[in-house]
Amino acid sequence: MQLLRILIPTFRNLRDLDIAFATHSQPTTSATDVPPKPIRSHALIGQNGTGKSNLIEALITIFRDVDLDRDAAFDFTLEYSIRGHVVRIEADTFKQKRPYVWVDGKVESQGYLLKNRELLPAHIFAYYSGRNERIEVLFQEHQRRFNQRQEITTDEVLSEQLLENFTGSESDIRAVEEAKRRHESRLKQAGDDRLRRLFYCRGGHSQLVLLACLLSDDPVFQKVLKNLHIESLESALFVLKEPYRLREKRRSGKFDEQELNEGDPRFWYARGNVVSEFLDKLWQVAWAPIEQEATKQIDFRGRNEKQKQLYLFVPSQEKLKLLGELIGSTDSFFRYAEGAYIGDLIDEVRITVKKRDEHGGKVSFTHLSEGELQMLTVLGLMRITREDQCLFLLDEPDTHLNPIWKLRYFDDIEGVLSSDDATMVQSESQIIITTHDPMMVGSLKREQVYILRRDGNRTLVDIPDEHPQGMGVTGLLKSELFGLSSTLDIETERRLFRRNELFVLSPRSPEENEELSRLSAELADLGFSTADFRDPDYAMFVRKMAQHRRFRKPVLTLEEQAEQDAIADSIIDEILREEDGE
Known part of the structure; x- marks a missing residue:
């Protein structure tokens, strides 16, 4: 799965959006025998309000409507490659409600894609670090x-x-x-x-992902656990609850004979694969199931309800492994456990693990940091849903991560999606990440980064002129990617501007001389020496740049950056010409 191009005339604050995704990065070496490397990770950056999250929402909406055989919600053109085919979907709602479809240049229909589902991504996986109800609602029909x-x-x-x-x-x-x-x-x-x-991905998935990692011998899962210093499972208490739909049927006496015959009385007459393939196996390995009725707070207003609950206690790593063996595989375990969670049968899983750290001992799942949970959830779910031809849409997945994890984030993703299995296609799932953090993009090539910005009523998308790799955080912040005129705090920057302004001023009053001496001393204590001004060329450069006051602000647009660079280059050329003339 590889997005090739997306055009959106209008969607929320996106206007005239046009992105052509690079599929390969050119090698930095000049050797002709080095082939281009496939790209499967892209980063969207840009100031707040430029439409990064809206682009994620637009992609989800497009594939949701196609998969549900619905009319197009807005006009767009989307082109992608998958399993050796090129698919183009174009919606023009003024002409017709359903989008037009081409497969390898041949006119087809939306129904053709549904009959040949190998032409659609295996999964569209979305993650948002926080709560985004507008995104969540896009998944409700598939969940139902x-x-x-x-x-x-x-x-x-x-x-x-x-x-x-x-x-x-x-x-x-x-x-x-x-x-x-x-x-x-x-x-x-x-x-x-x-x-x-x-x-x-919802909050409760992190518990199930952790259990999937703990019962698997997959080296990628083990690496995720190692990074979190988790050694093994101490215990897991599954808290099941009577689903709302079954509680209402019980209270109203609306169970029919077939539901009573097929349903499992241990689980409030729930039925289906989740019960037979997961809950029944969980019952077999659990210790002393306990039933109770508890009063639970159901919203932030403090409203409560009584729930019938069932406690199933898995006492050790060995019992968890046995549960996995009974179910069949790590992927099956997660699918069935997630089905019970989404189906309102699992209220929570209270997990205690053994950690490898200076303290050692037992740690409750609730004591894991937000950053640990974020890495566990995203990387674990990407491994579980690592099927060929997936699209992963991650909206600011770096919110709670420390700098080390941010710097190696894309490397960790590559490791999760790779496999030693020769039967698995390696480079045909795509990841799109939105971020505001320069550390997240510091390992990427320029072809992997797209800068969204507003130009009047249009959404423009730029690719950096230079590779972010090797620029460092300060270089990235001051580059076109983030557009800061300086990485200094505003007060220090103000004093530097004022010192340079006074330095080039001639003549100066006694008060201005006193202010210049004071500022020079203060800035020297911060490491900004005036010794550079002894260099006549540097002093001349400062004098001429100080005349352009319009660049004295925290953030510069791309046009202002280009203009400032051009002025600086012209000043340097002038200085060099004067030296040659001497």
Whole structure:
């Protein structure tokens, strides 16, 4: 999966957006035998309000509407490559509601993509460091259909009552055929993916990701745990609750006979694969299941409700491994556990782990830092959903990370998506990250970075002139990527401007001489010596640059940066010409 180009005339604050994504980075060496390296990680940067998060939302909306066979929500053109094909989707809502589709240049339809789902990303995975209800709502329909599929069982095709009363008559044959059609219709509506195509990472996923890492021998999972200094599981208490939909049925007495026959009374008559493939196995390995009714606060207003709860205690790493073996694989464990979480059956998992640090001992999951949880969740989920041809959309995933983790973030991502498995295609999932942190982009090539900015009523996208690699944080902040005129604090910068202004002033009054001496002494204590002014060339440069007062502000636009650079170059050329003339 590789995005090639996206054009959006209008979406929220995006106007005339046009991004052509680079697919390969050119080698820095001049050797002709070094092939270009595929690019699968891109960073979107830009000031607040330039539309970075809106671009993430637009991409999710496009694929959501295609996957649900809906009308286009706005005009766009999206082109991407996948499994050796090039797909172009173009929406012009003035001409028709459904988008136009081309596959390898041949005109097709949105329905064609749904029939040939290998032409769509295996998963669109989205993460936002915080709460973003506008993004969350885009995933609700896929979540609803996922829940619906969990409860569809084979017995619903031909119920026991239908089979017991089957006489072979024409009416009974029609009843069987009708039951099959209803079942197939429900399956089609629910969707075919065991892990839904659109996946939004929520807070509760971090607990399940940690358990998946702990029960797996995958070296990538083990590396994630090592980075967090986690050695093994001490214990896990699964707190299950009666789902709202089943609680309402129980209270109103609306359970039908089929639901009572197929449902599991241990889990409030819930049914489907989540119960049979996960909760039943969890019951087998857990110690002493305990039932209780608890009063829970359900919102920030302090409103409470009574919930029937079930405690299932997994006492050790060995028991967790056994649970994984009973379910079949790490991926299956996560899918079924996540199904129980999304299906409102898991309220929380209280995890205690053993940590490798100077203190050692046991640490509760709730004591992990926000940064640790952020790295665990993102990298763990990327590994679990590492199927070929995925699109990962990460909106500011670096919020709580320390500088070391930020600097190696893209390297960690590459490690998570790589595999020693020769059957897996390595470079065909794409990651798009929005960020405001220069440390996040310090390891990237220029082809991987896109700078969003406003130009009147248009959204412009620029690629840096230089590679961010090797520039350092200060260089990045003062470059076109972030546009700071200086990395100094405003007060120190003000004093430097004033000192230089007084230095080039001639003649100076006694008060101005006294102010210059005072500022020079203060700045010398901070490491800004006036010794450089003894160099006549440098002194001349300062005098001439000091005349351009319009550049004395914290942030410069790209045009102002270019103009300042041009003026500086012209001053240097003038100084060199004067020296040559001498």
